[in-house]
Amino acid sequence: MNSLSKNHTDSSSNVCIEDSYISTGDDLVAVKSGWDEYGIAFGRPSTDITIRRITGSSPFAGIAVGSETSGGVKNVLAENINLYNMGVGIHIKTNMGRGGFIRNITVSHVYMEDVRTGIKISGDVGDHPDGNFNPNALPAVKGVRLNGIWGQRVIQPGLIRGLKDAPFKGVCLSNINLHSAQRTRSNTPPWKCSDVSEGSVQVSPSPCFELASTNGAGGCSDHFRNL
Template identity: 65%
Template sequence: MHKFTTIILLLFISALSSGAQDEVTCSGIVPLKNRYDKISITDFGAVGDGKTVNTKAFRAAIFRIKHYKRRGGTLLYVPPGVYLTDRFNLTSHMTLYLASGAVIKASQVVSKDVSYWPLADPLPSYGRGREREGGRYMSFILGDGVRDVIISGENGTIDGQGDVWWDMWRQRTLPHTRPHLVEFMHSSDIIISNVIFKNSPFWNIHPVYCSNVVVRYVTILAPADSPNTDGIDPDSSSNVCIEDSYIANGDDMIAIKSGWDEYGVAYGRPSSDITIRRVTGSTPFAGIAIGSEMSGGVQNVLAEHINLFNMGVGIHIKTNVGRGGYIRNVTISNVYIEKARKGIKIAGNVGDHPDDKFNPNTLPVVQDITMKSIWGEKILQPGLVKGIKNAPFTNICLSDINLHGSYSAKTTPWQCSDVKGSALKVSPWPCSELISSQDAGFCSIQA
């Protein structure tokens, strides 16, 4: 899955780009800016030979953009070549533009020594690093408190060289949480498009505490066994649109989050108004996921026209006792799933806790979830909908869903508990909890 697959994926993205004009798109959420000022990374001494470390060049170029402001901002052009660099920060009013054949590659960690990699404080909505207590390694490319930033180009590549980080994670030698490949914090008006992201140390694209974010026409690649290489994770962010992209990775393709247990509850910033369209991919985990860290709340989510192959779980909504927060007003429709362990999973017993300070009586609310027009082939188990005792999931609507597979006589197609909702035209027929007359009106209206 390398050179040949990449060519196929580029053709796939190109086809999406040419055909998307007739579709509903993210256009208009973040207006495109014409950068009157254009500079090249080679103007600052960068050499794309795959050997020279170009950290000084990237930092000098971005310093110039930040301190010598030009009308409309500045485009930083990265020509064809392989540009090794340590991590760097972006600034406002800039476009990072990767030409065809351009690769920005993270300098390889030498001898698995990460002591030189700078640390950041834990996210306040998490209280600690996601993997380890304390701080976390700063992301490879970071925009913190920026606005009007574009990462785009001609399907150039940002390569995190994550295998060294993955090995340290497997060997449990990492003292802190691994870095993301690209992260935006406290930022707005962000566009990420027409770029290939590969081999991220941890999550690939992580907008956190952001608003007005568009991710489109991207390809995200990582080996299926790469740990926690989530594709795109909107986190306590609003007005986010993800569309026309391909993701094949080692964890959830797209996961919507909003903080972890008591820290997420205290921070109190939800993820809201999230749109996901025309995304295709493959992973041993979930295609579209919400949670399990959702303590700040998740609401107003639309995911449609999704194609999933060789999946762990097609659609996964996940939470746990002690989370607090809510997941509500979610609509997922027009999904095709081929070969999955489970088609649909909505569960209240998923995910760990940051520490022992969480309150087990702080229960999440899951309500007004609609899934419709979903077709699956080669599905081992159609679905599971299990709420939480004393906090049942309510207004769960399943409509026009067909999940086909070879079910043995011992297989229970659907497992349900602590849930109220209804089902219309679902095959195989779900459990009795989902055909209650109490909520049938809600499902009829949604369908």
């Protein structure tokens, strides 16, 4: 197994990151593709990225996509991941002004322990390199499949916040169990969501109502059928 301080993939294709232990003060593995108007102009996406058999710890994220995704990110597979003492387990992140897209992201077979937030998909992360970004350049997030994720001592299982003018679509959650004894003493809802659609199956604690039903979850139908 390799020992790494961080692995950062930017505007790259056909990349495999595997069999590594990573301990860092930043995201363990980050997939990016350019920053705001510069990434849009360069226009080179990160595609066909495989991340597997990674173990690590960080105050930030374990597996991250973004937040600089202005050239687009698609076809990312992360599997067999073990995370300890994390800020966020899985973080898919972007912002207004980014443009670009995040599409066809699959994360499966993840174990996490002592984590602040298990799953975070957010449209309000990251600053801008300068004031020349276009606030109307909205990212398109579609086709995020999360399956087989188990965690202990996870304070908040999920936080999913799309953009009002660019809702996240095709977010499919399955076979997810993220619990915390600390949370049972609180009245705080375990999941928080907005501007997101599709569905879930076998998720505990139950996700937010936007993702709670499998009825009519057209974007998740194939995913759920193959479980």
